[in-house]
Amino acid sequence: MVQKQTKPQNVIIKGTKDGLTFVLNDQCAFEDLLGELSDKLSERPQPQEMDQNPLVRIKLVSGKRYLEQEQIDQLQSQLSEQIHAVIDSIETDVVTKVEAEKMRLDNQVTRLAKVIRSGQVIEVRGDLLLIGDVNPGGTVKASGNIYVLGALRGIAHAGTLDNKEAIICASKMAPSQLRIADVIRRPPERESEESQDMECAFVNHEGEMVLDRLQKISQVRPTITDELLG
Structure with missing residues (x-):
């Protein structure tokens, strides 16, 4: 006996504690998806008076389908009219060109070999690897990590785009100010001359910036590459 193949569903609706999740087939035509969505929404119990019922929050999972704004508006219109719902979030596997460029910039490493003198400000997107000193009055900023081989x-400001996972490392750590995202630390108090060990600054789980030896970074930031740790 030949078994009849089940037609794949274009829309799968799942209930969660935060609302409803709609898993959309990313292989079918968008018009087919809209048609099945309308059919399934019409089967759901309708509130007597929509205006007196709270909005149902919807999460869309679109897989490898890129939803244009016009398509999102069509889905929103259908959800609003049929079940008094609003699209709260969209989860997709598609990376847009803008997002890809942002990821590239955030992951790049800018390498400089120079001395940053008083009054100079160096600001980069991604990580900064500086071979040279940052003199008093000089400033280095990066949206990622800062490594000073000198x-x-x-002043050093890492994680300028509110990235508290960023770190600041220096061969000789004697800054006038350290900043990671919005966390600021004043010059460290030292009982003796500058430490001979390379040090790193990072924000701990309590939201405080701490200084420690370079070897500590592999424990608190395990994603830092072995190459940069030396």
Whole structure:
């Protein structure tokens, strides 16, 4: 006996504690998806008075389908009219060109070999690897991590785009100010001369910036590459 193949569903609706999740087939035509969605929504119990019922929050899972704004508006219109719902979030496997460029910039490493003198400001997207000193009055900024293979005696601001996972490392750590995202630390108090060990600054689980030896970073930031750790 030949078994009849089951037609794949274009829309799968799942209930969650936060609302409803709609898993959309990413292989079918968008018009077919809209048609099945309308059929399934019409089968759901309709509230007597929509205006008196809270909005149902919807999460769309679109897989490898890229939803244009016009298509999102069509889905939203259908959801609003049939079940008084609003699209709260969209989960997709598709990366747009804008998102891809942002990822590239955030993961790049800018390498400089120079001395940052008083009054100079160097700002980069991604990580900064500086071979040289940051003199008092000089400033280095990066949206990612900052590595100074030299003396850091000026200002260093890592994670400028609110990235508290960023770190600041220097061969000689004697800054006038350290900043990671919005967490600021003043010059460290030292009982003796500058440490001979390379040090790193990072934000701990309590939201405080701490200084520690370079070897500690592999424990608190295990994603830092072995190459950069030396």
